[in-house]
Amino acid sequence: MSVARRRTLAVSTALLTVLGAAAPAVAATAPTLVQAPLAHHGGGLLHSTSGNWAGYAATGSRFTSVSASWVQPTVTCSGGNTWSSFWVGLDGDGSNSVEQTGTEADCSNGSPVYSSWYEMYPAYPVNFSNTVRPGDHFTASVTTNGSGSFTLTLSDTTAGWSHTVNKSLRSASLASAEVIAEAPSSSTGVLPLSDFHSVSFTGATANGQSLGGFSPDGITMASGGVTKATTSGLSGGNSFSVTWKHS
Incomplete structure (x- = not known):
């Protein structure tokens, strides 16, 4: 399956927020980031391969909520520009919209850049201004009343801040629920994945029950014969890890 890509974010905006006066030199060359639906999805039932996602996606029901927690990982930067995102969302697996919120861990000219955001794709995403640090514990949820109204909540329980955003999207199909680590994309394709x-994702739920109750699809991120990230099995039906393998 090949569908539109997710999360269209000008990297320059995120870097200006995080780096202040140091950002313009980066912004001039940074691509426009997109966090979109699955770029490629193939394989058998309960296990598949994607060019830009790793994690779990549940389908086969009408989904009105998804939630999970994770610890913001530390990226290792080796001099180039790389990107990674961690999020929960509804839709995107087989549909052209994704309602999602999460965090970012990027490398800009060899330096780590961390941020957080929400998005109602295909609309442009919005970055939160709060500082994100590796090791911070995050909890995120996306819920809907099923009639086009969405509530997206992202909380940094380590730093003690939280954002709740109410948005509308009547075209949402509500056909999937995901907990994902992603290699963001630009208009030219999937970008290099940050190390x-x-x-580790914990407490993953959909429709108020463990994500594992929906027999979700475990997704390995791979492209061109190169495995970029692997996904562990579900523990207790609601916890798993994604491990970086290649940029």
């Missing part, structure tokens, strides 16, 4: 080592 985030490993990220």
Whole structure:
């Protein structure tokens, strides 16, 4: 399956927020980031391969909520520009919209840049201004009343801040729920994946029950014969890890 891509974010905006006066030199060359639906999705039932996603996606029901927690990973930067995102969302697996919120761990000219955001794709995303640090504990949820109204909440329980955003999107199909680590994309394709080592997701739920109750699809991120990130099995039906393998 090949569908539109997710999360259209000007990297320059995120870097200006985080780096202040140091950002313009980066902004001049940074691509426009997109966090979109699955760029490629293939393989058998309960296990598949994607060019830009790793994690779990549940389908086969009408989904009105998804939630999970994770610890913001530390990225290792080796001099280039790389990107990674960690999020929960509804839709995107087989649909052209994604309602999502999460965090970012990027490398800009060899320096780590961390941020957080929400997005109602295909609308442009919005970055939160709060500082994000590796090791911070995050909890995120996306819920809907099923009639086009969405509530997206992202909380940094370590730093003690939280954002709740109410948005509308009547075209949402509500056909999937995801907990994902992603290689963001630009208009030219999937971008190099940051070396985030490993990220652990816990307490993953959909429609108020463990994500594992929906027999979700475990997704490995791979492209051109190169495995970029692997996904562990579900523990207790609601916890798993994604491990970086290649940019």
